[in-house]
């Protein structure tokens with residue numbers, strides 16, 4: 070089984086923290102073996118921040134590239150990227166994840182685990198079933214009704230209960246021109262709100278019942294606020310940007326923001342990014 074020690078910048082979009090050993094299984098037997106070792110599943114690293122803990126090893130799902138159509142259902146392997154899905158949508162003519170266009174590096178596994186969403190739509194709504202490997206090495210499947218019950222806002226049972234291998238999505242056939250137009254539309258809307266390509270892990274905190282996390286941070290004067298080389302974006306306060314900073318600085322920034330929002334609004338911010 071292959072493993073490589075990779076720098077944080079090669080593993081995550083924000084590029085903070087220490088280098089990590091990443092395992093690259095090439096088949097299901099190897100994958101099961103590695104899942105049983107309790108390795109932490111890695112998608113595109115677009116919602117992930119690495120600590121300075123080189124001992125915690127990661128598991129790449131890159132080899133899981135299945136894309137199988139069956140009527141209005143599409144089975145996708147956990148390693149298929151959002152970019153690959155959007156290309157498939159534009160070629161074959163169907164609606165699925167166009168509302169997420171513009172998210173860099175995300176994979177099916179990460180999109181499901183984080184129940185990614187934007188513009189009032191979530192991945193959960195499109196899922197028919199999810200197949201995963203438990204940490205005992207057993208293959209299990211979540212049905213549509215189980216998904217409805219167990220997924221929430223930027224939450225799912227994964228990776229806590231296991232590693233996603235593949236999932237069946239419900240697709241909506243649509244003319245290629247319309248699909249392409251919608252992808253462009255969502256991309257444009259996203260670019261209006263988010264910072265240009267920089268080292269970030271997307272939204273740092275989950276939104277709260279008291280308001281969007283970005284708005285609360287902004288009102289607490291934290292837009293553009295920095296600790297060393299890590300700062301909140303001037304364009305969207307909930308995006309943390311790495312400008313040559315460290316994990317320690319990220320931690321400090323999060324601590325300051327959490328305290329300031331709590332003392333001002335009595336709201337406890339919860340991290341959306343996963344820290345491992």
Ligand SMILES: Cc1cc2nc3c(=O)[nH]c(=O)nc-3n(C[C@H](O)[C@H](O)[C@H](O)COP(=O)(O)OP(=O)(O)OC[C@H]3O[C@@H](n4cnc5c(N)ncnc54)[C@H](O)[C@@H]3O)c2cc1C
Nearest residue numbers: 112113114115116176178179180182183185186228233271
């Ligand atoms: C510029 C930018 C914009 C973004 N915009 C949005 C947005 O609009 N909406 C949104 O929801 N998110 C957004 N994100 C966050 C991120 O892209 C999503 O959360 C995405 O779903 C993460 O996918 P990933 O493959 O990169 O997962 P990773 O970041 O690699 O992992 C995220 C979590 O998923 C788990 N995971 C990954 N693969 C598996 C698997 N096979 N089985 C079990 N668990 C797994 C990981 O263990 C980790 O807990 C944005 C990020 C960036 C950088």
